[in-house]
């Protein structure tokens with residue numbers, strides 16, 4: 001297949017810095033759109049993958065799955081987009097489209113595995129997929145989202161992963177008025193979880209390791225804040241929450257958080273630390289508690305979330321960086337030193 005060379009930023013090895021490189025993008029086929037990437041969010045999954053923390057990275061790796069841009073070309077079978085439209089791409093660019101989950105509109109749970117925007121199996125070029133830290137991307141229109149016109153574009157990018165990854169479990173577990181919902185870890189995902197749970201009408205309780213985030217958590221929409229390192233504070237809040245969304249990227253004692261659930265409550269993990277999280281039997285048994293997980297969200301859910309955010313004027317709190325600052329940004333992300341999502345101004349790659 002004919003390909004185009006595109007400038008990108010990526011890494012060649014787990015311990016190497018990200019640097020500028022060239023990658024191939026396929027020709028636009030009938031159902032494809034070409035997107036000129038304007039902004040790309042920096043997810044902790046980008047860092048886990050660049051550094052091979054999940055032991056499945058194929059190098060070179062070009063991360064980035066919080067993509068917003070403008071359509072520059074369309075295939076002749078494209079019906080949902082035209083040149084000049086705003087468009088967005090999240091964590092998936094395709095799936096098998098035939099299994100029971102794909103047919104049910106749950107492509108993220110595709111039996112064959114959804115095709116991830118980066119480090120996925122590129123069925124067109126036969127290599128790994130390359131993500132949004134690049135000038136342009138070519139994607140089948142079925143996996144491309146419409147962007148509300150009223151939102152700040154840079155601050156919209158993080159909705160494509162952090163937004164939908166928190167939206168999907170909040171909707172699945174029917175979070176809403178009358179419920180006390182805990183959000184653990186106020187990073188990119190967590191801060192979106194707070195905003196979305198609040199907008200869905202829940203009573204929101206932030207659980208953080210960072211005393212410095214207490215005031216901010218309230219500004220983001222939290223009704224209460226629990227400091228997880230304060231054992232007395234945790235004990236005083238035992239058995240108070242209906243649902244907990246755990247957005248933590250590193251090792252943590254899951255039993256301490258399960259103790260906050262009411263009987264029949266659910267703790268859903270979206271955070272994906274490298275090592276297993278040991279669960280004590282008696283953290284679950286006495287209160288018939290559920291320990292669950294959730295991955296990203298479907299294309300339909302992503303559009304639903306974007307439309308909801310457009311209507312309620314919800315975006316991410318961001319720090320805009322140039323692509324040349326990405327290695328420094330990863331170091332700061334590891335320290336929790338970002339309020340609350342780095343977004344790359346992709347114009348910096350073009351200069």
Ligand code: NAP
Nearest residue numbers: 044045185186187188189208209210248249271272295296
């Ligand atoms: P992030 O911005 O780095 O936020 C992680 C937060 O976790 C930190 O801000 C911190 O919040 C808390 N934290 C860090 N170390 C901790 C520790 N040792 N104990 C307790 N809390 C700790 O990361 P992110 O981009 O939001 O991503 C979070 C996780 O979700 C990552 O593992 C990422 O790979 C994963 N993820 C999963 C999916 C999915 O589909 N399931 C999608 C996207 C991302 P406080 O300062 O408030 O404690």
Ligand code: ZN
Nearest residue numbers: 043045161162
């Ligand atoms: Zn992500």
Ligand code: ZN
Nearest residue numbers: 096099102110
């Ligand atoms: Zn499938």
